[in-house]
Amino acid sequence: MTSTTSTRTEDFTAALNLPASPETVSALFTSAAGVSRWWGPTEGDGAVGGTLVTSFGEHGVNAMRVLEAGPTRVVWESIAPDGTTPTGHTQEWLGTTMEFDIVATDTGTELRFRHAGLTPQLECWDDCFAGWTYFMASIEAFARTGTGTPFGV
Known part of the structure; x- marks a missing residue:
């Protein structure tokens, strides 16, 4: 008899084939206006070194420090800036990156999306998996119709 053990260590990933130009897709991640079109109301600076803060109403905010903001790759690091009320999963997200x-x-x-550090061991995995799945569909809807389904819409 053999036994297998699943470590369940894989980061959340998604791959979308979008009927939109790379420039249109990149713009969704490199400005507050772009992020607002698919994730939720966002303020801040999408340039390298900037911070983007997305509001989820009574649930708090997600804040990301922009590490890369090129035309072919964007990377954010989850942070918790002073003066904000973070979402309930922020503690688990701190230091993770969205690529x-x-x-x-x-x-x-x-x-190709990867939330590095968001793994099934985290308490928020089920909710975060459902959330990212929803927001990946929002990106796809935006690419197909020009209108996403961000939080609050």
């Missing part, structure tokens, strides 16, 4: 790789294809763009 958006943007690859041109014959039909538009492939978006």
